[in-house]
Amino acid sequence: MNLESKVSDRIKSIKPSGIRKFSDYAKTFDHVxxxxxxxxxxxxxxKICEAAIKAIQEGKTHYTANRGLLELREEICQYYNRKYHVSYDAATECLVTVGSSEGIDLAIRTFVDPGDEVILTNPGYVAYESAVKAAGGQMVKLPLNEEHEFKIEADVLESLITPKTKVLIMNYPNNPTGAFMNKEELAALVPVIQKHDLIVISDEIYSELSYDEEYTSLASFDEIRDQVITINGFSKSFAMTGWRLGYVLTNPVFLSEMVKIHQLGIICANSFAQYAVLEGLKSCDQDVAKMREEYKQRRDYLVKALNDMGLQTFMPKGAFYTFSNIKFTHMTSEEFCVALVKEQRVAPTPGSAFGEAGEGYIRISYAYSLAQLQEAMGKLRQFLKRFQ
Incomplete structure (x- = not known):
């Protein structure tokens, strides 16, 4: 039997994560x-860890409601209202998921039929493209460019819309670029979204990591509120990547359909992690603020260091990534990163991992200590001497 022939063609068309691919390659070297x-x-x-331990000790290790603990959903909705001035009903408009990744997958599977066109930003987070392919959707790439700080422009968005267009997926603060869209910039997209009845999957996982301006949730615009599926979670803001807890906020009609997939495939998110996050939302604002300030300091150091050594890098206003232009080297982003890890044992991510428009850039995460960043910048500076 040809085992490979039995695998779905849609799944075979999905490429492994370029981020993980290069990270695994870098791990083949010592002291990287x-x-x-x-x-x-x-x-x-x-406080979050203690709440999890307490929940386990008290035997709170059973299934919760499919949608998640009602008390947690109430706290999530209060949080979004308090932080971003968007009101949701905890009983009918909130779903607790296994990380924000499950929420993204649920949204795409719920709304994308084979042949539907889905607009994705390019460069963009790798998981979106894979999920669209798995659903049989047709991808339409929306180019983001450095000259406009990798923001979505309304006229460019509208030029890509056809009668088959159904969904727009957007992510601000942005991975991989660190780009940020403020209230006025988002407002320019609203008439296009409304005019064409677009469903928007708004991945807001980095909302708490906004450094220079107040964050605006796309759903805060009342005229498109029910067209928006808001995805968020706790991995980045609460440093809880391994806990795998996120949530979806959207209108009751959309959410009830998403819940059908969730309850059959997942049943419910981790129960004691839900109790832990409940405590985090109530009492860990200062912890989040402290981490955000540390990221901001690292960002400021890193952007200055990169520009000083000749790597053109715009100032990211959110998330924890820089996206540096390496086109002057006349190397592909993968060639650049491979040479850098071989010669200096420093491993950023090739921009090409995030789509064709990422070619000519490298992504550096500053979710690492300042000491590590300083050491890496010294090595990168040494590597760049060959181009001077």
């Missing part, structure tokens, strides 16, 4: 400073 993975170097705040 890895700057590739977007994972906080902080430990989860103690």
């Amino acid at each position: 400073i890895s700057l590739g993975v977007g994972e906080p170097d902080f430990t989860t705040p103690p």
